[in-house]
Amino acid sequence: xxQILIAASAxxxxxxxxxxxxxxxxxxxxxxxLQEFLSESGEDLEGCFDELVEMQSxxxxxxxxxxxxxxxxxxxxxxxxxxxxxxxxxSVSKMEAAISAVQSFIGTLPESxxxxxxxxxxQGNNEESGKALSCEGVELLAAVGSDRSALRSxxxxxxxxxxxxLAGALEMAGSQLEASDVPGEQVVYVVSDGEETCGGDPIAxxxxxxxxxxxxxxxxxxxDLPQADREMLEAVANxxxxxxxxxxxxxxxxxxxxxxxxxxxxxxxVRAMSGxxxxxxxxxxxxxxxxxxxxxxxxxxxENQRFGTWRQSRRDANTEPDILSEVNDLHxxxxxxxxxxxxxxxxxxxxxxxxxxxTIRQNLDAAEDANDTLEQAQ
Numbered sequence: 001x002x003q004i005l006i007a008a009s010a011x012x013x014x015x016x017x018x019x020x021x022x023x024x025x026x027x028x029x030x031x032x033x034l035q036e037f038l039s040e041s042g043e044d045l046e047g048c049f050d051e052l053v054e055m056q057s058x059x060x061x062x063x064x065x066x067x068x069x070x071x072x073x074x075x076x077x078x079x080x081x082x083x084x085x086x087x088x089x090x091s092v093s094k095m096e097a098a099i100s101a102v103q104s105f106i107g108t109l110p111e112s113x114x115x116x117x118x119x120x121x122x123q124g125n126n127e128e129s130g131k132a133l134s135c136e137g138v139e140l141l142a143a144v145g146s147d148r149s150a151l152r153s154x155x156x157x158x159x160x161x162x163x164x165x166l167a168g169a170l171e172m173a174g175s176q177l178e179a180s181d182v183p184g185e186q187v188v189y190v191v192s193d194g195e196e197t198c199g200g201d202p203i204a205x206x207x208x209x210x211x212x213x214x215x216x217x218x219x220x221x222x223x224d225l226p227q228a229d230r231e232m233l234e235a236v237a238n239x240x241x242x243x244x245x246x247x248x249x250x251x252x253x254x255x256x257x258x259x260x261x262x263x264x265x266x267x268x269x270v271r272a273m274s275g276x277x278x279x280x281x282x283x284x285x286x287x288x289x290x291x292x293x294x295x296x297x298x299x300x301x302x303e304n305q306r307f308g309t310w311r312q313s314r315r316d317a318n319t320e321p322d323i324l325s326e327v328n329d330l331h332x333x334x335x336x337x338x339x340x341x342x343x344x345x346x347x348x349x350x351x352x353x354x355x356x357x358x359t360i361r362q363n364l365d366a367a368e369d370a371n372d373t374l375e376q377a378q
Contacts, residue, residue: 045299073185075114081158100254105257123162124137
């Protein structure tokens with residue numbers, strides 16, 4: 001009996017070994033058949049993963065100028081509409097050039113700046129008969145505020161008319177300003193083509209704005225200014241702690257207005273480039289994964305179509321069904337591995353994208369802090 005049991009046990013071991021050997025042989029044959037299929041009809045899945053994605057780091061830190069005035073919180077535009085503004089610069093009147101430049105300037109200002117408009121010289125006429133009305137006709141056309149639609153429409157209605165009550169315009173502008181601890185956060189821009197003609201003292205008015213508790217800056221921009229008037233208007237700007245500049249036409253006027261915006265332009269550049277870099281990173285990752293997934297899906301679809309034809313040819317050649325089933329499993333595993341690899345790649349790219357965009361945000365925050373610190377120190 002014991003001999004029979006030993007013999008049976010030996011037979012079982014032999015059979016098990018044969019089964020294992022058979023399975024290994026079957027797997028090897030299936031693997032060889034798959035390679036045969038791939039060499040004839042397969043495609044390069046590896047090539048789908050050659051995507052190189054380079055993340056953008058955003059702009060370098062802002063080039064802030066400590067000598068620039070701080071970004072204003074309130075801004076008054078005092079626009080000369082005296083009769084001399086009917087003269088021409090190029091193909092348009094000085095009035096038209098000034099209106100166009102001021103409109104464009106307003107469009108460049110951030111919403112954080114409250115803007116107002118004072119007009120002077122737009123009443124009466126430039127004859128003696130109209131002098132009194134003109135010199136008294138300084139008008140606040142738009143109070144300082146965030147609503148710019150009324151301001152824009154009021155500018156367009158101006159026409160060159162009377163005399164030049166510059167001192168009165170500065171006093172009217174001052175009535176719209178408030179006490180401030182930050183010198184220069186309130187600014188008056190005077191756009192004019194000539195000196196005071198109503199007997200006022202614009203130098204004293206500008207000095208009052210600059211040295212009082214409103215701490216305002218008065219900038220004077222002379223449009224096509226007669227040489228004889230330059231010295232007086234430059235003295236007004238100096239008394240107001242601001243700058244004086246002469247311009248020949250509307251384009252130069254707009255440029256002169258734009259350069260007075262402190263570090264706004266530089267910070268606008270940094271913000272825009274930061275947003276562009278973030279969007280570019282997001283698009284790069286999305287585009288790369290679209291290409292990877294499209295490539296993988298296309299190859300799998302085409303291979304599956306060819307595999308069905310190939311498998312039928314192997315059946316016709318009397319390949320064992322179990323072996324063909326094994327080949328089918330190996331082929332499916334190849335595609336599953338490609339899908340898994342695509343998901344792993346996406347997770348890695350998304351993590352890299354998040355890290356790059358976080359760095360951009362941190363750099364932008366640091367730039368904003370540097371700008372805020374500089375403004376507070378000015």
